[in-house]
Amino acid sequence: MYSRKVIQKFEETLNNPSAHNVGRMDVNAKNVGTGMVGAPACGDVMRLQIEVNDQNVITDCKFKTYGCGSAIASSQQMIEMLIGKTLEEAKNIKDREIADLLELPSIKVHCSVLAEDSIKKAIADYESKKA
């Protein structure tokens, strides 16, 4: 039921978390935006943190995800897409792209939706600190 890509991303992350952006940043830092979405009741919670430079480019990301293998793989996929992008570019990342890249079946599409939501929340948090 899982695509090879999901299994690969999941296992890479599990076996070598620090090399795959698992972790956390200082929530209060001015250049950090945090987005946490989902709920334990639904079986998935994703926390994304982005570090942004003065040119509005995402220079680093950290995440932690509670959820099924697809949710963890979606987080990893999202991170790969985010680093190096400007905030404007990042805002245009769609859940569909993540789902397609990972070949998520329709019952797992909520995992990629969650990833998109976490990007939006993290950017909004960063922008609210700047405002």
Added chain:
Amino acid sequence: MKNNLVYFDYAATCPVDPRVADKMKDCLLIDGTFGNPASRSHEFGWKADEAVEKARLHVANLVNADSREIVWTSGATESDNLAIKGAARFYKDKGNHIITSKIEHKAVLDPCRQLEREGFEVTYLDPDENGVITVENIQKHVKDSTILLSIMHINNELGAVNDIEAIGKFTRENKIIFHVDAAQSTGKLPIDLSNLEVDLMSFSGHKTYGPKGIGALYVRRKPRVRLEALIHGGGHERGFRAGTLPTHQIVGMGEAFRIAAEEMTNDNKKIAELSKIFWKEISGIEEIYLNGSFDNKVPNITNVSFAYIEGESLIMALKDVAVSSGSACTSASLEPSYVLRALGRADELAHSSIRFSFGRFTTEKEVKMVAETTKKVVHQLRELSPLWDMFKDGVDLEKVEWVTH
């Protein structure tokens, strides 16, 4: 099959015992016992009938019943359907109320839902926090119109055991038909139907090292229980269930139950020891919760929740171990196990449950290996879990405002 895979899902199904497979092989080919047991006119039929009756005796012996009380079906699901729909429809003039529990198998719950659509009224009892249905609980919900009670012997997710002796006394006194789904209990606990006041009992072949596709329903003769058949077409099985009897399947189930009667004491002793070793190894993991109670469960099933980890990811991480998850994240509903929910478990615990079930072919080496792997991957997944961070930071998850989608 990769040979490094460990099978810890015996409660879902068992491999066939090699001795069972041998007996089944003799019932397929032209020089074997392949005949139609209903053929009365030749030797082939007589031999097949003899084999079927011998198997019936083995099944009856394991549960101390009369072999005339055993009706072959296609499995415990059909047995449950026949018992529940068959009894309710036959006795509908006496009343329309049925009692069951919220943590029955779907093979009991779905026929009950169907009967509701036909105009019956069904009460679904809440279990206690360990997954047990007590007589007191049943008593509170009985009405004058109650005709049938269906309660499982051993819960398939938790291994929790119901006191069917006490429940049977109560239902007999109150003239309520008592059906027990015993799919999980043959070969696990002794069953003595000459003493139990159970009217109908469902059995499965494959949960006791027999083949899939065969089961049986015990239908009490004294006092006589009557059923409306579900399948018509030739009056086989004394009118309870039509259809040509699958000799090889029946012989397989018979042999499996014969072996169970002979070996259950030793099997269960070994499994209880393995279960103890397993728990000793894994119980040191932080925030681990046993679902059910050690005091009242069969040792072959160990259902645990690892807080702050989602069950499906745990199963994926335990890639060389075949286990099952209470989490139903694989279904579209995103609902965690209805059994754990009924116990009142918090969502994050219900989502993180894993059922490890051992069997006849489980070894100590496998148990220790799986315990080690479990410890390792639980640690790894918690490193990935924001909930684990929050727990460690002392955040009360109940008070967080979650952003659901």
